[in-house]
Amino acid sequence: MSLRAETGTFLRTVWGRAYPRVVGMQREKSWMLFDVFLPLLQVAAYVYIYRAIGAPPEFTGFVVLGGAMTAYWMNILWSMASQLYWEKETGNLELYIIAPTSRMAILLGMAVGGIFATTIRAVGVLVAGILVFRVPMAPTSVPALIGVFLLTLVALYGLGMLMASLFLLWGRQAWQLADLLQEPVFLVSGFYFPVRALGFLVALGASIVPITLGLDAMRQLLYPEMMEGFKFLPVGIELGTLAVLGAAFLFFAHRALRYFEDLAKREGRLTLRGQ
Amino acid sequence: MTARVRGGESWRSLRVAAWLGWQIESNWTDPFLFAVYSVVKPVAGALILVFMYLVVARGGLENPLFPYIFVGNAFYIYVSGVLLGVSWAVIDDREHYGMLKYMYAAPLNIYTYLLGRGTAKTAISTVATTITLLFGVGALGIRIPPGQVDWGLLAGALVLGLAALAFMGLLLGGATLLTARHNYFIGQGVAGALYLLSGVVFPLDVLPAPLQAVGKGLPVTYWLEALRRSVLGDGGNEALRSLSTGTVILILALSTVVLAVASVLFFRWAERIAHRRGLIDMQTMH
Numbered sequence: 001m002s003l004r005a006e007t008g009t010f011l012r013t014v015w016g017r018a019y020p021r022v023v024g025m026q027r028e029k030s031w032m033l034f035d036v037f038l039p040l041l042q043v044a045a046y047v048y049i050y051r052a053i054g055a056p057p058e059f060t061g062f063v064v065l066g067g068a069m070t071a072y073w074m075n076i077l078w079s080m081a082s083q084l085y086w087e088k089e090t091g092n093l094e095l096y097i098i099a100p101t102s103r104m105a106i107l108l109g110m111a112v113g114g115i116f117a118t119t120i121r122a123v124g125v126l127v128a129g130i131l132v133f134r135v136p137m138a139p140t141s142v143p144a145l146i147g148v149f150l151l152t153l154v155a156l157y158g159l160g161m162l163m164a165s166l167f168l169l170w171g172r173q174a175w176q177l178a179d180l181l182q183e184p185v186f187l188v189s190g191f192y193f194p195v196r197a198l199g200f201l202v203a204l205g206a207s208i209v210p211i212t213l214g215l216d217a218m219r220q221l222l223y224p225e226m227m228e229g230f231k232f233l234p235v236g237i238e239l240g241t242l243a244v245l246g247a248a249f250l251f252f253a254h255r256a257l258r259y260f261e262d263l264a265k266r267e268g269r270l271t272l273r274g275q
Numbered sequence: 276m277t278a279r280v281r282g283g284e285s286w287r288s289l290r291v292a293a294w295l296g297w298q299i300e301s302n303w304t305d306p307f308l309f310a311v312y313s314v315v316k317p318v319a320g321a322l323i324l325v326f327m328y329l330v331v332a333r334g335g336l337e338n339p340l341f342p343y344i345f346v347g348n349a350f351y352i353y354v355s356g357v358l359l360g361v362s363w364a365v366i367d368d369r370e371h372y373g374m375l376k377y378m379y380a381a382p383l384n385i386y387t388y389l390l391g392r393g394t395a396k397t398a399i400s401t402v403a404t405t406i407t408l409l410f411g412v413g414a415l416g417i418r419i420p421p422g423q424v425d426w427g428l429l430a431g432a433l434v435l436g437l438a439a440l441a442f443m444g445l446l447l448g449g450a451t452l453l454t455a456r457h458n459y460f461i462g463q464g465v466a467g468a469l470y471l472l473s474g475v476v477f478p479l480d481v482l483p484a485p486l487q488a489v490g491k492g493l494p495v496t497y498w499l500e501a502l503r504r505s506v507l508g509d510g511g512n513e514a515l516r517s518l519s520t521g522t523v524i525l526i527l528a529l530s531t532v533v534l535a536v537a538s539v540l541f542f543r544w545a546e547r548i549a550h551r552r553g554l555i556d557m558q559t560m561h
Contacts, residue, residue, distance in 0.1 A: 034464060041467030045476055046327065052477040053340060055331040089371075172303040180312055183319040192323055193330045230330075 013101040017109025021079075021117045035071065036124035040132075043067035043125065046192050047133050057136055058226040059193075062219060064129030066191035068122040069211055072156060073185060075118040077178040080160030081167050083110055085174035094271055103257050107164055111157040137222055144235065145221045151242040152214030158249030159210060165256035168264050185209055194219065194230035203232045210245050213238040281384075288383040292391025296364070300395045317352050317403040318410055324348055324476060325415065340478075342417045343503065343511040347475040349407040350502050353400045354475075354495060355466045357437060360396025361389050361444025362462050365451040369557065376556040386542060389448050390441055397437060408506075419506055428505035428520065435527050436498035442534035449538070449545035453552075455559035469495045479514045487514060494530035497523050 024031075043063055050059045087093040096106055129135060139145045167174045188206040189195060195203045195216055206212045217238040220227045232238075264270045301309050324344050332338065369375040378385060411417040447462050454461070469475070472486060473495040479487050490496050491514065500510040501523050510516070515523070549555050 034461075038463050038467050041464070041471050045467075045471045048471075048477045048481050049324065049327060049344065050331065052481045053328060053331050053338070059331065176303055176312060180316060183316050183323065187319045187323045187326070193327045197326050197330045 010105045013105035014109040018113035021113025035121040058223045061135045068126040071122040075114045076160040081163035082178045107161040148217040155210035155246035161253035168260045196230045196232045285384040285387040288388040289391040292388040293394035296392040296395030345411045351475045352404045356396040356400030357440040358444045359462045361393035362447035364392035425505040432501035439494045439531040442538040445538040449542040452545045452549040497527040
C-alpha cells in the first residue's frame with residue numbers, strides 16, 4: 001500500500017473511532033448532565049470543607065480546577081485504559097484485530113474522541129464551579145496556560161494509550177485496577193490541594209501522571225501569590241517534562257501495543273470473556 | 276406456598292447471593308492483592324481530606340473539626356458500598372453477565388437476592404471503615420478511647436443505618452430495572468448528593484439554609500450524627516444539637532421503616548412494569 005493510501009486509512013480510522021464518542025454526546029444528552037453534575041457534587045463538598053476550616057478563597061479555585069481535571073483522569077481510566085477490555089467483553093475486539101488498519105490509529109481515535117467529549121464535561125464543571133462558588137481567577141499568562149493544558153492532554157492521553165495496551169491482557173482485573181487508580185491518584189497528584197504538600201519526593205514520583213505537573217503549573221499561572229509557598233517546580237521545567245512525557249508515552253504505547261497483542265494472542269486471552 | 280417455604284426460599288436467596296457477590300468481588304485476584312485493593316482506596320480517600328486540612332491548618336490536628344471530617348468520611352464508605360452494591364447488581368446481572376432473566380426463572384426471592392448481593396460490598400466496606408478508623412487513631416492521633424465509646428449506640432445506629440442504606444439501594448435497584456445502564460449515574464448522583472447534604476465531611480451549618488433543610492430530611496444525616504455521638508461523644512452539628520440522642524435514633528428508625536415499605540412497594544411496581552415492557556433482559560451496550 002502506498003504511503004498516501006496508508007495515511008488515508010490511518011486518518012479515516014482515527015475519525016471512525018473518534019466519531020462514536022463525538023456523536024455519543026449528542027445522542028445521550030443525559031450523560032452530559034450527569035458528567036457535569038456528579039463531579040460538581042464532589043467539588044461542592046470539598047469547597048465547603050475548605051470554607052469550614054477557613055481557607056483563603058484561592059483554595060476554592062484549586063478544588064474547582066482539580067474537579068474539572070478529574071473528568072480527564074476518569075476518561076483515561078474508563079474510556080482509554082479499560083476500553084479494549086470492554087471491547088473484548090462485547091465482542092468487538094476481534095473486529096479491531098481483523099480490520100485492515102493500524103491499531104495505533106484506533107487508540108488515537110479513542111483519544112481524540114475522548115478529549116472532545118471530556119473537554120465539554122470539564123468546561124461544564126469549570127464554568128458551573130466558577131459561577132456557583134464565585135471562584136477568583138486571574139491568569140498571569142493565557143498562552144502559557146493554554147500551552148500547559150494542551151501539553152498535559154497530549155501526555156495524559158499518551159499514558160492512556162499505553163495503559164490500554166497493558167490492560168489488553170487482563171479480564172476483570174482491568175476493571176478493578178481502573179477502580180483502584182481513582183482515589184490514590186486523586187491523592188498523590190494533588191487534585192484538591194497543592195501536590196507539594198505531600199513532600200517533594202512524593203510529588204516527583206506522582207509526576208508520572210501528567211496531571212500532577214499540569215495542575216501544579218496551571219495553579220501557578222492562575223494563583224501566583226498563593227502558590228508561592230506551595231509550588232512544586234518552576235512552570236518552565238514542568239512544561240518541558242510534560243513534553244518529554246508525552247513523546248515517551250506515545251513511543252512506548254506503540255511498542256507495548258504490538259508486544260501485548262502478540263502475547264495475548266499466544267496466551268489465548270484476546271477473545272476470552274467474563275474472566 | 277406457605278409462609279415457612281417462602282421464608283426458607285428468601286433465606287436461601289440471601290445466602291447464595293451473598294456468596295455469589297463475594298466471589299464476584301474477590302476472586303479476580305489472590306487474597307493478598309484483594310486485601311491491599313480493599314484498603315488502599317478508602318485510606319487514599321481519607322488522606323485527601325487529611326492533606327486538604329493540613330495544607331490550610333499547617334499541621335494542627337487539634338481542631339475538633341478534624342475528627343468530625345475523618346469519622347464522617349470513614350463511615351461514608353458504607354454509603355457508596357451498600358447503596359451501589361445493591362443497585363449495581365441489577366446492571367451487572369442483566370447487562371454484564373446476562374443472568375437476570377435466569378434469576379427470574381429460578382425459585383428465588385429477587386428482593387432478598389439483591390440484598391444478598393449487597394452483603395459482600397457491606398462486608399468489604401466494614402473492613403475498609405475499620406481500617407480507616409484505626410489508621411486515624413494510630414497514625415493521625417484521633418482520640419477515640421474504647422472506654423468512652425458508646426458501643427450500644429454505635430451498634431444500634433450502625434444496624435439501622437445499614438438497613439436504611441440497603442432499602443435505598445433497593446429503591447435504586449427498582450429504578451435500574453426500568454432504565455438503561457446509565458442509571459449507574461443515578462446511583463453515583465444519589466451517593467454524591469448524600470456526601471454533600473448529609474454533613475459527611477463538614478457540619479450542616481456550613482451549607483446555605485435551603486440545602487441545610489434538605490440535609491435535615493435525609494436519614495444519612497441522623498445516622499452519621501448518631502455514629503459521631505457514639506464514637507466522638509459529640510455530633511458536631513449545631514443544627515442538630517437540640518435533638519437528644521434518643522430522638523436522633525427514633526428519627527433514624529422511623530425513616531428506615533418508611534424506606535423499607537417504600538422500597539418493597541416501589542420494587543414490586545418496577546418489576547411489574549419491567550415484565551410488561553420486556554426490560555428484564557434488556558441490553559444497552561452503549
